[in-house]
Amino acid sequence: MLFQDLSCVANNTLERGKITGFYDMLALDWLGLVSLGRNSKVKVDGTLDFKGIGDELGLKFIEEKKADLLLENSNFNVFEYKGYFFAKLHIRKTERYEVFYLFCRENNSFEAKELKWAQLYIEKSYDLVLTNNELIQSNNYISNVFDSTDSLILVFDSQLNIVTHNKALGDLNKLYEQQDTLSLSTINLENEKEFEDSLNQVLSRDEKVSLGSVNVTKGKQKRKYSFSLSPFKNSKEQVVGVVAVGSDITKLQMINHELEQLSNYGLMGQIALGLSHDVKNPLSNIRSCAHLVGKPNIEAIQRVELVSIIQQEVDRINQIIEEMMSFNVISKESDFKFLDLNKILLNCKHIIERQKLFKQIEIKGDLEEYLPPFEGQKSDMQQLFLNIMLNAMQSIEDHGVITIKSRFLKEHDQIEISISDTGKGMLKEELDNIGTPYYTTKPRGTGLGLYTAKRIARKYDAKLDIQSIVEKGTTCCIYFSCI
Incomplete structure (x- = not known):
């Protein structure tokens, strides 16, 4: 029992004995x-x-006789008093007090055998009271927990009618109070058919099903819920229904979106730093050539050469900007397509090479010629690879090597992408916390780079494995399952 509940309400206890005929049998x-x-x-x-x-x-x-009543140690004792016979029958005992029945008959003593079965009745009756109290308390406890949570908790029968639910459903949609039978439509799901198919899957296959993001209408608002569907079984282990638990993840998704935006801004800022460095040199050449072209005493052939240099430098700037614009955090491309991961890795390699600035860093590419097609969003892959590459770049203080590899692991039917560096590495406690928002080992870092990388990896059910040794470097491996 969760909380002590002796439940000795006298009237109820006495009434039970009358109903069962217990007192009549003892006359x-x-x-x-x-x-x-x-x-x-x-x-x-x-x-x-x-x-x-x-x-x-x-x-x-x-x-x-209270002193005698306290001194007696047996469960029942008989006393004669003024022509009456009194029998004490024990109910319960604590350190502070004792509770008992006191039976009385005139001119007719109590026999041991009738008191024995009377005592047995009292003990079993009291056990039943405690059991009922425990059951009531457990039900109240479950009911309180059931209704105190903000999550939706519903139980569907085999016909997909809602047979029980918690208070959160009422808060979601007040219309259900006017309905005799609650159906799936009560929840106001945007894609009711998909949810219904998932319920039937649980019923038919006796397996749990998770739905990561389900749109639910609440009044005039749309909320996002994640649902966990589990089989509900009877005493014979037969699946007779489904328990659905839905958690409102609207705020969580908004927070994740904000963190992703912050990560994007940081990534764009770092890319822009390299871009400005690369654009600065051709702009200086253009300015010098334009200054010379404007001089009156310059020869025609020199003017043609200077104009040609200006055009080449403009083309060079255009090429840099095109590469920059191919990074899909800027573009709005969001459809899933079959991607060439090697091509994306090379594009990220070109972008990351601009971030070297004054560091002596060699960036090596070791890409397997053929990789199976992979379906995903180009922007996701670019952001995933760039975040890891920028981390590798920043971990190298003056000089070092970054190696980008791709492999097809035929035996596991996986694509392995690894990005390793010869930077300063991380301690175990740093490695354990890496990927936590705002946890960073860099003086000006935000901790959002690897957080976003991990989030994207989870989106594709990919495994992100990070190994690091202090003063030797870090290796990040991403394992994508092939189609």
């Missing part, structure tokens, strides 16, 4: 339900007078 004239403290304090919780002898006789007996 009682009077009885009392007594609490007797170790300090000799007496409390008569209730009495029943069957022959009109009154309570005064019983109360006097208790007051006079």
Whole structure:
């Protein structure tokens, strides 16, 4: 029992004995339900007078004999008092007090055998009371937990009717209060058919199903819920329904979106830094050539050469900007397509090479010629690879090597992408926390780069494995399952 509940409500206890005929079988004239403290304090919780002898006789007996009643150690004892026979039958005992029945009959003593079965009845009756109390308390506990959570909790029968639910469903949609039978439509799902198919899958296959993002209408708002569907079984282990637990993830998705945007801004800022460095040189050449072209004494052939240099430098700037614009965080391309991961890796390699600035870093590419087609969003892959490459770049202080590899692991039917560096590496405690938002080992870092990388990997059910050794470097491996 979660909380102690002795449940000795006198009237209820006495009433149960009357209903069962227990008192009639003993032919009682009077009885009392007594609490007797170790300090000799007496409390008569209730009495029943069957022959009109009154309570005064019983109360006097208790007051006079309370010391004897406390000293007796057996479950039941018989006392003779003024022509009446009193029998004490134990109910329960604590360190502070004892509770017992006091039975009374006139001119007719109690036999041991009838008191034995009477005591047995009392013990079993009391056990039943405790069991019922425990059941009631458990039900109340479950009900309170059931209704206190903000998550939706629903139980569907095999016909997909809602047989029970918690208060959160009522908060979601007040219309259900007017319906006799609650159906799937009560939840106001945007894609009800997909949810129904998932429920039937649980019923038919006896397996759990998770739905990551389900749109639910709440009033005029649309909320996003994640649902976990589990089989509900009867005592014979037969699936007779489905338990659905839905958690509102709207705020979580908004937070994730904000973190992703912050990560994008940081990534764009770092890319822009390399871009400005690359554009600065051709712009300086253009300015110098334009200054010379404007001089009156310059020869025609020199003017043609200078104009040609200006055109070449403009083409060079255009090429840099085109490469920059191919990064899909800027573009709005979001459809899933079959991607050439090697091509994306090369594009990211070109972008990352601009971030070297004054560092002596060699960037090596070791890409397997053929990789199976992979379906995904180009922007996701670019962001995933660039975040890891930029981390590798920043971990190298002055000079080092970054190696980008791609492999097809035929035996596992996986594509492996690895990005390794010869930077300063990480301690175990740093490695354990890496990928947590705002946790960073860099003075000006945000901790959002690897957080976003991990989020994208989870989106594609890819495994992201990071190994690091202090002063030797870090290797990040991403394992994509092939189609």
